[in-house]
Amino acid sequence: MKSWNNKAWFLVLPVLLLVAFSAIIPLMTVVNYSVQDSFGNNEFYWVGLEWFKEVLESERFHNALMRNLLFSAIILLIEIPLGIAIALAMPRRGWGVSVCLVLMALPLLIPWNVVGTIWQVFARVDIGLLGYTLTQLGFDYNYTQDVVDAWITLIVMDVWHWTSLVVLLCYSGLVSIPQAYYQAARIDGASRWAVFRYIQLPKMRRVLVIAVLLRFMDSFMIYTEPFVVTGGGPGNATTFLSIDLVQMAIGQFDLGPAAAMSLIYFLIILLVSWVFYTVMTQQDADSAPGRGQP
Amino acid sequence: MLELLNVSTRVGNQQHIQDVSLQLHPGTLNVLLGATLSGKTTLMRLMAGLETPDTGEVRFNGVNVRGIPVQKRDVAMVYQQFINYPSLTVYENIASPLRVAGLDKATIKQRVHEAAELLRLTDYLQRLPADLSGGQQQRTALARALVKQAKLVLLDEPLANLDYKLREELRRELPGIFAKTGAILVYASTEPSEALLLGGNTATLHEGRLTQFGPAIEVFQRPVDLQTARIFSDPPLNTLLVSKQGAELRCDALVMTLPVDNADAAQLPDGQYTLAIRPWHLLLDVPPQLEKQTTEKQTTHARINAHVEVTEITGSETYVHVRLQGAQTQRWVALLHGVKDLPADSPVQLAIDPAQIYLFDSHGQRCLTPPQREDV
Structure with a gap:
């Protein structure tokens, strides 16, 4: 016989309320906006899925989405291998460890808009150390006018800001490998590459999944830094989905389309993250039970 | 090689x-x-x-x-x-x-x-x-x-x-x-x-x-030596500092006569020694009816009084951890056959067969070994 104790609900109630106010209710508001049209005066009209159709068919959305995908792809291709390489090169013991860890953590401690401001100034052709030096050296560099320069600036900035996160994650994975593995490999006569390929990489896989997911989500949602550095320009060259969304919602006050777009944006991130996660943990799923490997 | x-x-x-x-x-x-x-x-x-x-x-x-x-x-x-x-x-x-x-x-x-x-x-x-x-x-x-x-x-x-x-x-x-x-x-x-x-x-x-x-x-x-004996003993070896005078080993907790049939024992000079005995060579106070049958053997046994600290029962064996009376800091352990459920702090008397003891000199070197018999 089961007896239900309804008092238990009171114990989860605070969490439910918190989640409701912080996530569910705001999300529902957005859903509400996305299916209605308004002409000011707080008058709303039901339009169904009209806004979703409009956003999905608009070239503006396609272009911004492509920019986002390209940006995230480049970021992952650079930051993940670079992060692994730096983590491998870091010392494992001695005073060098803390020095490296502090150096690595520094960029992560800087607020995003400050990072943007730093690079905005740093890369300026007239007064910025980087921009001025490049110009003096004869490079035709100007991120406010040249599309490629603007992209390079944003990518270098993101790599500078976030590679250390990948490094720290990989490093934590590396130091958790027992010394006996390296000894065993030495006795086997395994090469440096074999040690990396068959011991370090497999042992790092779980933290790499986290690193890839975090870096994908963050780079796909990037807003502050390009907003500060390029403001979406030159032209629309660095107008990512987030910047576009803010322009639409606040600049043009198109609440309906903006709401529809943010929902689509959210679903894309969810979908891609799910794909990444599924693919990267596939091998784990194939070899399901005994995960408790040392 | x-x-x-x-x-x-x-x-x-x-x-x-x-x-x-x-x-x-x-x-x-x-x-x-x-x-x-x-x-x-x-x-x-x-x-x-x-x-x-x-x-x-x-x-x-x-x-x-x-x-x-x-x-x-x-x-x-x-x-x-x-x-x-x-x-x-x-x-x-x-x-x-x-x-x-x-x-x-x-x-x-x-x-x-x-x-x-x-x-x-x-x-x-x-x-x-x-x-x-x-x-x-x-x-x-x-x-x-x-x-x-x-x-x-x-x-x-x-x-x-x-x-x-x-x-x-x-x-x-x-x-x-x-x-x-x-x-x-x-x-x-x-x-x-x-x-x-x-x-x-x-x-x-x-x-x-x-x-x-x-x-x-x-x-x-x-x-x-004593160190080797300690390493090679599980449960731990029981040891006690004793002084030898003639054919007797003495300390506050124990008086014991050395086995007369052991030739090595007779030649040992008087002085300080460490007595060691394996946990399974300690006998718990023997019930009277059993004592009668083995009187001959038991007479030479030395007695040592102790209080039970804790007993660990594995089923086939019981580990009895005791503190010795007269040498309060000394913890010993006895390994007994079968289940012996002794309450904590209860007094017990342990019997030591002099034929089973090791003696180590003040440098830890072994000077007396029990004779190796098939049945021990």
Whole structure:
């Protein structure tokens, strides 16, 4: 016989309320906006899925989405291998460890808009150390006018800001490998590459999944830094989905389309993250039970 | 033959291995017995060539192996942790040392299957290590060491992380698995029972020093000093400081007459000694009806009064931990047959058969050994 104790609900109630106010209710508001049209005066009209159709068919959305995908792809291709390489090169013991860890953590401690401001100034052709030096050296560099320069600036900035996160994650994975593995490999006569390929990489896989997911989500949602550095320009060259969304919602006050777009944006991130996660943990799923490997 | 000649290592101010000399012959099983941090692993790393000694020499078949890299030394090693390549199948794991050695496919296949057969892994060859039980993972690691057909096989507490049943099972099989290879087998262990169960030779280590080396039973029954006797006793050896006067041993807790039939005992000079007795040679206060039948034997027994601290019952045996009366700081343990449920703080009288005691002099050297009888 089961007896239900309804008092238990009171114990989860605070969490439910918190989640409701912080996530569910705001999300529902957005859903509400996305299916209605308004002409000011707080008058709303039901339009169904009209806004979703409009956003999905608009070239503006396609272009911004492509920019986002390209940006995230480049970021992952650079930051993940670079992060692994730096983590491998870091010392494992001695005073060098803390020095490296502090150096690595520094960029992560800087607020995003400050990072943007730093690079905005740093890369300026007239007064910025980087921009001025490049110009003096004869490079035709100007991120406010040249599309490629603007992209390079944003990518270098993101790599500078976030590679250390990948490094720290990989490093934590590396130091958790027992010394006996390296000894065993030495006795086997395994090469440096074999040690990396068959011991370090497999042992790092779980933290790499986290690193890839975090870096994908963050780079796909990037807003502050390009907003500060390029403001979406030159032209629309660095107008990512987030910047576009803010322009639409606040600049043009198109609440309906903006709401529809943010929902689509959210679903894309969810979908891609799910794909990444599924693919990267596939091998784990194939070899399901005994995960408790040392 | 592997020879260590006066080998020492130190890290900073810490002496890790102190003047160890040892000769290990092909086809023998040698157990390094010692507590944690006694230097077993360091000694193995020296033998493998993962470390070089600060002073002394490591010789293999007469050749000093200093400077020869590990991978050229023909060594295999198995660790306490289950070390396998996580992303390779069991087959590939076992084959890995052979691939590095550059053998042809057919030979590799044949050797892997032979090793897998011997370690009962044939059904699991296509699985990943993570899908195996701990015992199977360690079997895979053992198979990797086996296929290599190395002349020196080092097993560093290979069974420590396995559960009780698997440990017993694998321990029974281990000597047989490597017997045919003719390799020098070195096995590090913290458990005295393991050294006896495996047989072969035992080397006892204490704080980086080799205290004794010889056949396991020999070392167990005739430890050269107190330290060796302590290392080679589980549950711990019971000891008591006594002074000898003529044919009597005395201290506050005990008065005891030395066995008259022991020739060694008669020759010992008077003075301070450490008396030691194995936990299973202590008898609990004998019931009167039993005492009658064995009066003759029991008369010479010395009595020692104690209070029970705690009893641990395993079923077939009971460990009774006591504190001695008259020597309050001295804790002893008695190993008794069957279930004896004694309440804490209850007084007990323990009987000591003088024929079963060890005596060690003030330098810890053994000067009296119980006569080795078949029935003890």
